[in-house]
Amino acid sequence: MSLRVFVVAGEPSGDRLGGALMAGLRALKADVEFSGIGGALMQEQGLVSQFPMAELSVMGIAEVLPKYRHLKRRIRETAEAVITSKPDVLITIDSPDFCLRVAKIVKEHSDIRTVHYVAPSVWAWRPKRAVKMARCIDHVLALLPFEPPYMEAAGMRCDFVGHPVVAEPPATPKDIQHFRESYGLDDAPFLLALPGSRRSEVGRLAPVFGAALGEFVLKHPEFRVVVPAAGPVADLVREELQSWPVETVILDPTNLSVDEMKRHKRAAFAGADLALAASGTVSLELAAARTPMVIAYNFNWLTWQMMKRMALIDTATLVNLVSDTRVVPECLGPDCHPQNIFLELERVLQNPKAQQDAMALTMQSLGEGGAAPGTRAAQAILAAL
Template structure:
């Protein structure tokens, strides 16, 4: 069999994780595969020699991008030329659309190399026109959500739902949860998990409102215990935020062994009776752990004004979207109010089972119990090449 030649690139840790699993899948199906590209530790563990440090591409926001614009533009051109020089069977770009889709555009302008993009743009939420623009230089999309393929296909691209990586993540057992409660002196007390975000701006913006909501719920339920699994980049900010919160345990992933820290986080997810979380994929992690939740989020007034006029859906919570329900309460924008949030937490604590069917359905629809997403993605890539 002719060796398969793949150029693959990712620009951030989440993409590196997807890329590593996809590379493992391709190696299992086609052992004679050669990789070139850009990636992080997980892709490198599968045999990739990254052309440069992936962290160069991990910039977000206009203020962060502008000072590095010329460097990023140069990297885009260099990467596209490397693809053209390799002449691979397929170019696989993973998320990071500002970088990866620009590379694909340059490659398509000078070749007929097949292009696959992993992670569909959220055209179902806002800026629906992105799909048509993407179709000019992307042949095939690998989607994380089951409702995305028709939207990509309508724009002229092949699209396969390959499953969400959350279904392949390990989940703590009830025994793990009980050990966590015992180790932190929680016992049988009700436990609230608080997840104020993974970026400094989120913690700064949401922190005071979360603090107010927690003080209100503690006044009603003084026996309530609190656990806060902090993301590494904001751990210091979270510790400062929670210093006045009574009965609170902060989990700092920088302390001790990384795997132990991840085990602690997973056990906390399973041990919690309810979670208050910033919007994002964390809702899927909570659903995987069978933890009922309340979602709260806000942004700058200008961003709120713009996004509110562009949104195409009536909920931002992925559990609500995937399960096609609206059982997870969310307090977004002007509704991100401590009084409303605390009332929402109380309501969920009073009736936690309301969300459980929707969470189970979400995991089923995202691929739990089926083939690993990385293997499904690899099969889709190879089938696309065969069909082409």
């Protein structure tokens, strides 16, 4: 009997989780049918997305408001598609502002089982979200090992399935050398600049990153700057880089196949001497490659004021949180300023090994060396069904 799965992801990190989960389900279940919304990695597994996933890649209260009506319409359309198709399970992936609204409508009009992949960070802010979420979600798949008790206390089943970053194959020295030769880097040290995967992020962070790196390269002219661009924002990244005061090497996914981009990105992360990145999952990718980093992020003023007042933790970086250290420096909110970023890059460059133990502990805690998280997630879903 065929397993019918409706799966929804709203941003690149969710697409990555969804692709691995779908591959896991295909490996464990001979006959499975997918429908829903996702990006390139989920489409590789056979999904025909109902509309472009990039429409949902919006973050921050002030950023969402101008697109509220359009997002509300997409929420309704998606929920109606789920109810009409009557899948065996609805799997929503991250993007809680969109996904949980879809799940709420589905639960109000059906008994379809609902699974949410990525537990909300109730340990960081808005702890009552778990109770509210339990009204429409039956089962949660958690990326972090300390999250299940929070979800179970609210009445949901929750399985820790590990983070997908631990399943990525490491780049070999040969891969790194090929990458260097392909982009004319020779033996020069290089710094990764990662200004985000959402248009709103890139628009805010790219000018700040460019100014900070201008200072850094002025002091360290031997360094090259490499910018891996996320697919949905590649055009904006190219546009922003034109005004940077430093020469850059851009990894542009529009000119590469998905596999080529993966290989080049892994080699870039593993070969880099230092990284400047937006806050988010990318800090774990850097940790997996054992690349020392500085994290910088700035919200719209209104969003920052609200989040600052509601935060329950003193760090936004998962490496710091999982390892219970504060070794990765952060330039957040008003501190996301070129001079601050430059000074933190200098400090990390002077002692790049300071982050190594925390990175190793983080990867071990997230399931490094065990079964692939996509497989574990698929097993958890099938066991619950």
